[in-house]
Amino acid sequence: MTMFKLSLISLATLVPLAACHSAFFHPSMYGFNVTDKTFPFDNRPVAPLRDRSFADWWFHGHLDFPPHPTDFFELPAGKPATAEIACTKSATSYFASSEGGDVRNATNPNDVCPGGRGPIAYHTQGFDDLMGCALAIAYKSDVKDVEPEDFTIFSVNQTCVWTRFTDFQVPARMPPCPPGGCTCAFFWIHSPNGGGDENYMNGFKCNVTGSTAQAAPLATPKVARRCGVDPINQKFQSVPGNCTYGAKQPFYWVNKERNNMFEAASTPPVYNDLYNFLDGAQDDIFQDSYADLPDPSPVAAVPVLAEIPVKPEASTSGPVVASQSKCKRKLGAASSGLAVRSLSSGHDHDRNSRSWVPTSARRSRKLHQGSRESLWRMF
Numbered sequence: 419m420t421m422f423k424l425s426l427i428s429l430a431t432l433v434p435l436a437a438c439h440s441a442f443f444h445p446s447m448y449g450f451n452v453t454d455k456t457f458p459f460d461n462r463p464v465a466p467l468r469d470r471s472f473a474d475w476w477f478h479g480h481l482d483f484p485p486h487p488t489d490f491f492e493l494p495a496g497k498p499a500t501a502e503i504a505c506t507k508s509a510t511s512y513f514a515s516s517e518g519g520d521v522r523n524a525t526n527p528n529d530v531c532p533g534g535r536g537p538i539a540y541h542t543q544g545f546d547d548l549m550g551c552a553l554a555i556a557y558k559s560d561v562k563d564v565e566p567e568d569f570t571i572f573s574v575n576q577t578c579v580w581t582r583f584t585d586f587q588v589p590a591r592m593p594p595c596p597p598g599g600c601t602c603a604f605f606w607i608h609s610p611n612g613g614g615d616e617n618y619m620n621g622f623k624c625n626v627t628g629s630t631a632q633a634a635p636l637a638t639p640k641v642a643r644r645c646g647v648d649p650i651n652q653k654f655q656s657v658p659g660n661c662t663y664g665a666k667q668p669f670y671w672v673n674k675e676r677n678n679m680f681e682a683a684s685t686p687p688v689y690n691d692l693y694n695f696l697d698g699a700q701d702d703i704f705q706d707s708y709a710d711l712p713d714p715s716p717v718a719a720v721p722v723l724a725e726i727p728v729k730p731e732a733s734t735s736g737p738v739v740a741s742q743s744k745c746k747r748k749l750g751a752a753s754s755g756l757a758v759r760s761l762s763s764g765h766d767h768d769r770n771s772r773s774w775v776p777t778s779a780r781r782s783r784k785l786h787q788g789s790r791e792s793l794w795r796m797f
């Protein structure tokens with residue numbers, strides 16, 4: 419324990435010098451060309467957000483630096499979208515418009531932050547200390563109409579920030595965007611072992627492609643609750659009834675205005691199972707995803723997923739329940755996440771039991787035992 423404390427203290431003194439943070443970089447983003455000189459303070463897209471007014475943290479204060487009207491980040495329904503995350507634009511494919519030129523690592527194209535400082539430059543002690551990041555969407559074309567409560571997290575990568583090229587699985591049932599496209603944002607909160615408490619947000623214009631007849635409107639997103647295993651805080655079992663299921667808002671934390679999370683610095687809200695943000699596509703964010711969705715509480719029953727009827731492609735009429743075999747095949751392929759996460763076959767567990775561990779937990783990445791730095795070993 420003494421060693422653990424010492425390492426935290428030495429880390430705290432190192433971080434201010436070493437930190438260079440991270441951002442999502444793409445021409446569709448707000449603030450694509452913002453440098454450390456654009457604002458009176460360093461407001462590059464990689465700068466962390468904390469203690470800021472709403473206007474300064476929302477879209478990173480970059481609403482006046484929009485992308486070109488034709489630049490969208492494409493979200494192919496049912497497939498991965500690959501983002502570039504780096505500690506400087508110079509380390510991305512878009513280095514040409516960066517004041518620092520090309521600093522990409524020739525021997526390691528996935529290097530998030532070239533320069534040999536290692537992962538602490540992007541706020542992690544190592545792979546076991548990753549807390550995940552997420553993409554959110556609002557089905558609104560005009561960014562000025564988007565409120566924090568409009569964003570729904572549709573994809574999580576729990577092993578983020580770790581590689582420059584980071585895949586985000588897009589739910590298969592995502593509906594098409596309005597004619598002017600959708601509005602999206604990247605969100606990240608790192609481990610407390612990797613530096614101070616801070617939020618990251620980069621907004622961008624996005625568009626869903628390849629929507630199918632199975633598409634459905636998104637549900638109204640709710641605030642995520644802390645419900646997973648958290649041994650460092652003496653929570654050795656998950657509390658499934660306490661989780662928020664379905665569409666969830668991003669975390670808005672440690673700024674001066676419009677926060678929706680009030681967690682302490684030592685227990686930040688994070689995009690992983692601790693807040694029921696499962697790894698990959700968030701397949702249960704649709705209005706029809708649940709047959710029964712009780713209000714969460716430590717003693718609440720776990721929700722029941724709905725059975726989604728399969729509609730034939732190109733059908734413009736109402737829902738048609740496909741033949742049994744086609745239905746099974748289609749559901750298996752289109753909603754594998756839901757199938758794994760299905761809570762409806764609940765006869766084998768007591769819904770109020772605290773010892774029940776969701777099937778989904780086993781799907782998530784395994785964290786190596788014995789890593790002293792890792793605050794949350796969830797499984």
Ligand SMILES: *[C@@H]1O[C@H](CO)[C@@H](O)[C@H](O)[C@H]1NC(C)=O
Pocket residue numbers: 450451484485486514515
């Ligand atoms: C960013 O800068 C590059 C190079 O100067 C320019 O070609 C591009 O149009 C700019 N993009 C935006 C969105 O302003």
Ligand SMILES: *[C@@H]1O[C@H](CO)[C@@H](O)[C@H](O)[C@H]1NC(C)=O
Pocket residue numbers: 523524525526529531532533534535
């Ligand atoms: C490039 O990546 C390799 C492998 O991760 C690393 O050893 C090296 O230090 C990196 N080079 C620079 C210039 O950051």
Ligand SMILES: *[C@@H]1O[C@H](CO)[C@@H](O)[C@H](O)[C@H]1NC(C)=O
Pocket residue numbers: 574575576577581583584585586587697698699
């Ligand atoms: C997270 O991104 C990494 C790097 O691109 C990728 O290998 C991994 O499959 C992604 N995880 C998910 C759940 O998509």
Ligand SMILES: *[C@@H]1O[C@H](CO)[C@@H](O)[C@H](O)[C@H]1NC(C)=O
Pocket residue numbers: 490595597598599625626627628
């Ligand atoms: C978004 O993608 C759809 C499907 O490919 C396409 O029809 C639409 O024109 C795109 N919207 C924009 C604004 O590019």
Ligand SMILES: *[C@@H]1O[C@H](CO)[C@@H](O)[C@H](O)[C@H]1NC(C)=O
Pocket residue numbers: 642643644645657660716
């Ligand atoms: C339930 O969630 C709330 C909100 O995140 C949290 O404060 C509380 O500690 C959780 N309770 C249990 C027993 O998990």
